[in-house]
Amino acid sequence: MSSGGKIWAVLQHREGRIHRMGWEAVAAAQELAARFGGSAEAILLGGADIDALAREAAAHDLAAVRTARHPQLSSYTPGGYATTLGTAISAEQPDLVLFPHSYQSVEYVPRIAQATGAALIPEAISSEGSTLESLVWKRPILEGKLHARVRVNGGGPALVTLQSGAFSADSRRRGACEVRPLAPLASVAIDTWREILGVEQAGGESVDLTKAEVIVAVGRGVGGSDKLAAIEALARALKAEIGASRPVIDSGWLPRDRQIGSSGQTVAPKLYLALGISGAIQHLVGMKGSGCIVAINKDAGAPIFKIASYGIVGDLHEVVAAMLAELAPS
Amino acid sequence: MKIVVCVKQVPDTESRLRVAKDGRWIDEEDVAFVVNECDEYALEEALRIVEKVGGEVIVLSLGPARARESLRKALALGAARAVLLAGEAFAGGDALSNGRALAAAVRREDPDLVLTGSQSDDHGFGATGTVIAGELGWPHAWLVMGVEVEEGAFRVTREMESGLNEIFRIRAPAVLEIQAGINHPRYASLKGIMAAKKKEIAELTPADLELDPATVGASGSRLEVLSVDFPESGRTAQILGGDAATAARALVDKLRHEARVIE
Numbered sequence: 001m002s003s004g005g006k007i008w009a010v011l012q013h014r015e016g017r018i019h020r021m022g023w024e025a026v027a028a029a030q031e032l033a034a035r036f037g038g039s040a041e042a043i044l045l046g047g048a049d050i051d052a053l054a055r056e057a058a059a060h061d062l063a064a065v066r067t068a069r070h071p072q073l074s075s076y077t078p079g080g081y082a083t084t085l086g087t088a089i090s091a092e093q094p095d096l097v098l099f100p101h102s103y104q105s106v107e108y109v110p111r112i113a114q115a116t117g118a119a120l121i122p123e124a125i126s127s128e129g130s131t132l133e134s135l136v137w138k139r140p141i142l143e144g145k146l147h148a149r150v151r152v153n154g155g156g157p158a159l160v161t162l163q164s165g166a167f168s169a170d171s172r173r174r175g176a177c178e179v180r181p182l183a184p185l186a187s188v189a190i191d192t193w194r195e196i197l198g199v200e201q202a203g204g205e206s207v208d209l210t211k212a213e214v215i216v217a218v219g220r221g222v223g224g225s226d227k228l229a230a231i232e233a234l235a236r237a238l239k240a241e242i243g244a245s246r247p248v249i250d251s252g253w254l255p256r257d258r259q260i261g262s263s264g265q266t267v268a269p270k271l272y273l274a275l276g277i278s279g280a281i282q283h284l285v286g287m288k289g290s291g292c293i294v295a296i297n298k299d300a301g302a303p304i305f306k307i308a309s310y311g312i313v314g315d316l317h318e319v320v321a322a323m324l325a326e327l328a329p330s
Numbered sequence: 331m332k333i334v335v336c337v338k339q340v341p342d343t344e345s346r347l348r349v350a351k352d353g354r355w356i357d358e359e360d361v362a363f364v365v366n367e368c369d370e371y372a373l374e375e376a377l378r379i380v381e382k383v384g385g386e387v388i389v390l391s392l393g394p395a396r397a398r399e400s401l402r403k404a405l406a407l408g409a410a411r412a413v414l415l416a417g418e419a420f421a422g423g424d425a426l427s428n429g430r431a432l433a434a435a436v437r438r439e440d441p442d443l444v445l446t447g448s449q450s451d452d453h454g455f456g457a458t459g460t461v462i463a464g465e466l467g468w469p470h471a472w473l474v475m476g477v478e479v480e481e482g483a484f485r486v487t488r489e490m491e492s493g494l495n496e497i498f499r500i501r502a503p504a505v506l507e508i509q510a511g512i513n514h515p516r517y518a519s520l521k522g523i524m525a526a527k528k529k530e531i532a533e534l535t536p537a538d539l540e541l542d543p544a545t546v547g548a549s550g551s552r553l554e555v556l557s558v559d560f561p562e563s564g565r566t567a568q569i570l571g572g573d574a575a576t577a578a579r580a581l582v583d584k585l586r587h588e589a590r591v592i593e
Contacts, residue, residue, distance in 0.1 A: 107472035110457030114464030119552035149556045193469035194498040250511035271591040292589040311567035312577045322578030
């Protein structure tokens with residue numbers, strides 16, 4: 001055992017592919033292990049099909065890839081994952097377990113913390129500190145308007161979910177390592193807690209926003225469905241599709257197939273106009289690959305301005321009206 | 331069907347936020363407080379379920395005395411009564427200590443179902459309902475976009491990444507953490523607001539819940555907030571100033587001739 005601490009990175013996978021955020025966790029584990037002289041291991045849970053994934057993971061600069069194979073783990077369930085990882089964490093006491101802050105991990109990781117007494121740091125963006133035990137983590141609060149610096153009280157394993165993009169998957173170091181089992185699971189009774197019945201498209205996908213070259217997207221700041229006429233006119237003038245952030249869809253101002261973000265479509269048009277969108281991370285992950293991003297928002301501190309090429313601080317309806325006048329054929 | 335809905339009162343993030351003097355939280359003076367958004371959807375879902383299958387909805391909160399306003403609002407919308415875990419002993423907790431306290435209050439009610447929001451708009455742990463389920467030993471699901479009551483079970487639709495929903499059956503009793511957008515929350519009627527004035531808001535202490543005060547609130551928390559601040563301004567956007575007409579003219583010009591993304 002290396003003296004600098006034991007760090008685990010939990011991989012997430014679906015349909016035979018490892019999720020990019022799992023590689024981000026590997027990159028983070030490698031970086032922290034290098035900083036503190038510890039060891040980094042990747043953790044993989046699955047059914048009979050995980051050998052290929054384990055080989056892919058083993059082509060990295062890690063101490064080992066640790067696998068848990070069980071028929072009840074062939075599909076993700078919070079029961080299966082929490083029980084398996086909880087047992088392994090209690091038995092092996094890693095100092096730090098890094099997870100993607102994904103729809104999957106957020107569902108089951110708190111349950112491991114509850115069951116094992118481990119500390120939980122959700123949605124970490126970065127860490128600072130001179131030892132693994134005294135790390136201070138930065139995480140968003142108040143819908144990303146502020147950041148909090150948090151520290152764990154007391155010892156034992158800490159479970160950290162990492163915000164998408166906090167670490168770069170491309171920075172992970174390749175190499176070669178062994179694959180070995182996580183913990184003897186034969187005696188572990190796994191209750192999945194759910195009987196999976198199927199998967200469906202959320203609200204159909206009648207509009208394919210991924211093909212649009214220009215997208216005019218509206219956020220809560222647009223103010224209501226009665227305010228959309230001028231936005232639609234602007235979209236026509238720019239030959240654009242209309243998209244929206246989640247609150248607009250939840251309020252019923254636009255149909256769900258217009259939603260852009262982690263629970264909607266992921267787009268990368270050459271021009272993205274964000275109107276009254278503050279820039280919550282859930283939205284940013286769905287559009288940050290766009291070529292040119294324009295942000296129009298009354299709040300100068302809105303996070304959207306940090307990723308925009310051009311910004312206008314002001315009333316979006318006044319700006320849209322002025323843009324329409326400017327774009328009108330003279 | 332007896333349903334406990336956990337609701338949290340949170341700062342309205344549209345308020346002008348300032349860092350408090352001690353640097354560890356926001357200055358709550360002049361900040362408006364609202365019911366956490368996801369929790370409004372959770373309450374609406376609970377009300378719809380009991381309207382369909384019968385039963386009652388009890389709202390549960392953990393927070394300072396001002397949280398009574400949020401509970402009163404829930405009572406006006408149709409909850410039968412409310413329970414508040416108030417007082418200093420419960421303050422400053424993380425998801426683990428808050429979940430422990432809320433689970434103890436749920437246990438006293440012995441419901442068939444607990445609904446919470448998926449995430450709070452203040453600390454945003456996204457974990458409290460899951461911890462409650464763990465404390466109770468019940469199954470749970472997070473990001474729930476649909477609930478149908480079956481015999482001794484619930485048929486649940488859960489949001490996944492990439493616009494997919496997963497559908498599964500989960501046995502009762504369970505904790506379901508509701509995602510915003512599952513329904514369209516109602517508004518309170520005048521009649522509801524009047525009726526709410528007569529409804530009970532019970533306040534409980536750790537002793538009432540047979541909890542060691544050292545296990546709840548800040549003393550039971552594993553997470554300590556050292557400081558809060560506004561994200562450093564790494565602004566990259568070229569800000570186009572002037573009035574709307576000037577800014578719009580500059581923008582169209584830039585999009586045509588600098589970025590060359592429109593004709």
